[in-house]
Amino acid sequence: MEQLSSILTGDFILLTLRLAIPIILAAIGETFCERSGVMNLGIEGMMLIGALSGVLGSFFSGEPWVGVVFAIIVGAGIGFIYALLCVRYKADQVVCGIGLNMLSLGFTTAMVHAVWNRDGMSGTVAQVENVSIPILKNIPLLGRLFEKQSPFLYLTLIIVAASWYFMYKTKIGLRLRAIGDHPQAAESVGINVTRYRYASVILCGILASIAGAYLSIVQNNLFVQNMVAGRGFMAIAANIFGGWNPVGSFLASLVFAFAQALRLNLADLNIPDQFIQMLPYGLTLIVLVGVAKKAKGPEALGKI
Amino acid sequence: MGKWNVKFKMKDNVPNNQHSDFILSMIAMVCSFLVAGIFILLVGQSPVAAYIALFQGAFGSVSSIANTLCKSVPLMFTGIAVAFAMKGGLLNVGAEGQLYIGALASVVLALKLPNLPGFILLPVSILFGCLGGMVWGGIAGFLKAKRGVNEVIVTLMMNYIAILFTSYLVNGPFKAEGMVPQTEVVPTGAAFPKLIPRTQLTVTLFLAILVVILVYLFLQKTSWGYEIRAVGENSSAAEAGGIHITKTTILTMAISGGIAALAGISESLGTYGRFIDNFSPSFGFTGIAIAVLGKGNPFGTIITAILFGAMDAGSMRMNRVAGISASMVNVIQGLVILFIAAPQIYRILLAGRRKS
Numbered sequence: 001m002e003q004l005s006s007i008l009t010g011d012f013i014l015l016t017l018r019l020a021i022p023i024i025l026a027a028i029g030e031t032f033c034e035r036s037g038v039m040n041l042g043i044e045g046m047m048l049i050g051a052l053s054g055v056l057g058s059f060f061s062g063e064p065w066v067g068v069v070f071a072i073i074v075g076a077g078i079g080f081i082y083a084l085l086c087v088r089y090k091a092d093q094v095v096c097g098i099g100l101n102m103l104s105l106g107f108t109t110a111m112v113h114a115v116w117n118r119d120g121m122s123g124t125v126a127q128v129e130n131v132s133i134p135i136l137k138n139i140p141l142l143g144r145l146f147e148k149q150s151p152f153l154y155l156t157l158i159i160v161a162a163s164w165y166f167m168y169k170t171k172i173g174l175r176l177r178a179i180g181d182h183p184q185a186a187e188s189v190g191i192n193v194t195r196y197r198y199a200s201v202i203l204c205g206i207l208a209s210i211a212g213a214y215l216s217i218v219q220n221n222l223f224v225q226n227m228v229a230g231r232g233f234m235a236i237a238a239n240i241f242g243g244w245n246p247v248g249s250f251l252a253s254l255v256f257a258f259a260q261a262l263r264l265n266l267a268d269l270n271i272p273d274q275f276i277q278m279l280p281y282g283l284t285l286i287v288l289v290g291v292a293k294k295a296k297g298p299e300a301l302g303k304i
Numbered sequence: 305m306g307k308w309n310v311k312f313k314m315k316d317n318v319p320n321n322q323h324s325d326f327i328l329s330m331i332a333m334v335c336s337f338l339v340a341g342i343f344i345l346l347v348g349q350s351p352v353a354a355y356i357a358l359f360q361g362a363f364g365s366v367s368s369i370a371n372t373l374c375k376s377v378p379l380m381f382t383g384i385a386v387a388f389a390m391k392g393g394l395l396n397v398g399a400e401g402q403l404y405i406g407a408l409a410s411v412v413l414a415l416k417l418p419n420l421p422g423f424i425l426l427p428v429s430i431l432f433g434c435l436g437g438m439v440w441g442g443i444a445g446f447l448k449a450k451r452g453v454n455e456v457i458v459t460l461m462m463n464y465i466a467i468l469f470t471s472y473l474v475n476g477p478f479k480a481e482g483m484v485p486q487t488e489v490v491p492t493g494a495a496f497p498k499l500i501p502r503t504q505l506t507v508t509l510f511l512a513i514l515v516v517i518l519v520y521l522f523l524q525k526t527s528w529g530y531e532i533r534a535v536g537e538n539s540s541a542a543e544a545g546g547i548h549i550t551k552t553t554i555l556t557m558a559i560s561g562g563i564a565a566l567a568g569i570s571e572s573l574g575t576y577g578r579f580i581d582n583f584s585p586s587f588g589f590t591g592i593a594i595a596v597l598g599k600g601n602p603f604g605t606i607i608t609a610i611l612f613g614a615m616d617a618g619s620m621r622m623n624r625v626a627g628i629s630a631s632m633v634n635v636i637q638g639l640v641i642l643f644i645a646a647p648q649i650y651r652i653l654l655a656g657r658r659k660s
Binding site for chain 1: 451457646
């Protein structure tokens, strides 16, 4: 009981939200990408590049928001290259994603070595400050959500709501979903499938890059080698677990982040740490096996 | 008749012969070194000096050649494992997990039966490790065949489960004395003999080459191999021709997992003599690159694995002599994968040149 009550504190809920932010952003990026028919296994690498870009931008300008903007630009660039390979040159998406991951891990480590002349870690840079929202922070109970929180928390929640609205309530969103299932049919009624795919992959690159920058210059103030540490694959899992839906991705990311928060908070729990870490992957497998016939995701996924 | 027509049509559309495959792989390698050279220039170093240091580090002395070969052995196994599944139309992204399960299974068996003579203990340990990998890969094949679940996602998730599960075992029940999460050293009888003294190279090199050739012969000369290739080329035609798709899919993934397991077994029973937590620098993923570059051709697979092993072996010298992070070889390897994954780049570029 004592352990249970330590879970249900405001601190724990806020910790879960903070840990969920990068997974949510990347998972929604993956959702857009896969809805357009492109499977992006390279999202881990995109996040890593985003994390480094954020630190570089902040390092050279002294201004963390410049880092965020730089990460967005670089993320769009990586997304464009990935779209070029997978859409224009019809590369094998799985192989391409794995190549991108390997490239990104090597490239970011080599860049850290080149800029800071040391291995494994960059120097410290300016970090995005937390904010308090006046008035709202005085609301009882909910007030803590608005006191000394990262602006990225609000940004992420807005992105979740906007993505859901975009995908299910707008014409463009409807077309995007149609492309993922029946690209030829969409093409035949005059939708420019290629353009939608480019836009989706670039959007995925941007969101993944912001997620990476969150890890490096919001949660931390430096870049650490391989600091994404599997969160990209967790985002892919969250996207599947959430049924290729932005709100589903959001909720799944919360579940996965909850498991991470448990690890941080309950060191004396009797379950070995590794089993808690397995949770996202195990849950996703169970969902895949349990509902494979019903929820398969976009029908034309991976076939370009 | 219909079946033959399909085959000839495929040959006509895609110039997929061995010769052009080899040329494409070579072009991809050269492009990757060129692009990585630009990166090296950007970080203010000389690419020529870097590549010379890389080459010397990989082939400059007997011990560096031994190091290169040692690093290429697990890549031969994972490369041919992934290539094998590809021939059956399946993408095995799970070699990483399969090799962890295989490695731990073989080491645990060797530790549990220390009294058996070496000539029995080693083969039994290897077989038990392979069995572990076969089960781990076979699960993905089963789910694909019976439930229609995408094998890429399943194997990807199972990688993490395998790595975390083995990590739990060597941090808990099978942990040796001391700080490092690893098992005890296996009995000498269960360890692969060294090929060159004072290096890490063991006889697993010959085992790897043998397995690569056997896999090729299995696919080309046996009826099971024919069935696997038939399913890979056109599964509905194969089914119409009386091939059992479910059985073949499970078999393909299980064998692929068993071969991938050998990468872990050769590292554990050979290079280190024990299971070490997190020992694989993603051999399983690099194996995908080897498979795509080598096209399942035995010679191509061995050469590609040695090339990648050479890059890993030479990277330390490149770091020391040319002052470039050893990670730059990961950049080159990643670029190779990207260039080879998109063969259309060259076709479109070549077509563009012909037009102009």
